[in-house]
Amino acid sequence: MAANEFPEYLYHVKRTITEYHEDKSGATRIVDILGTFTQLPAAKQAAYSALASEGYLRDDFESYEVKNEVEPEAWKHADGVVVVAKAPAGQEFEVRLDTKPNAGKFKGNADGEVEGHLHYVLQTTINYNNDRIGGVQNTEVEGTYLTRKEAFEAAHTVLLDDEVTKESFAEYDEKEDFKGEWPYGDECFVHAVGETGENFLVFVKAQPHSHSTHECKHHGGKKCECSCKHTEGACKHKQCKHADCECNKKSH
Known part of the structure; x- marks a missing residue:
């Protein structure tokens, strides 16, 4: 790619939480884009580590399926899905890659990530x-x-x-x-x-918690620093249900 050209596609790391513990139908969902990349390998790496980057531990989940850990024919989930995990409280987490045209002419950094508060x-x-x-x-x-x-x-x-x-x-x-x-x-x-x-x-x-002043890592990303790693609640801006989370102590 020439220096003055833009990548043709963006690769979005999309995380969906289906709130089965609140709504058995599966109609209640939280969808966030955790990161955007111009290079597919970098996007894949971020997708596989997405839940860990939000502060979750693999042991937090009752089941944790990863696409690159099984034979291709054994993967039963939709195209683009790379991680599916189920929490004890009933939430189901899905991480997938969404490929879209780069209409905004974004460029990635040296690691292939589009920087900024998107x-x-x-x-x-x-x-x-x-x-x-x-x-x-x-x-x-x-x-x-x-x-x-x-x-x-x-x-x-x-x-x-x-x-x-x-x-x-x-x-x-x-x-x-x-x-x-x-x-x-x-x-x-x-x-x-x-x-x-x-x-x-x-x-x-x-992009959730991409601003540096947010201090809860429960659902957050690289700049979050609190040790909250529970899966039985949903941490949103100013709405963290965990008493030990900085969300409940400081404004954003």
């Missing part, structure tokens, strides 16, 4: 016609941005194009224009229902 536009699609409880759903990375403002602007157009307008949907709601309490969560900015029943949710999410 923001992602994520689209979740749920087809209730095929699964009435919403347990079958898919979340894709629709864009990667350096600023929240750019991601926010993109989120409002990700479902639309020259032929598809808001009126093309049976329902189309944007958070800032919604009357009453917004039921889809703080990070969701668009909810739409297609004429054939598909539900679409568009989120703007930052």
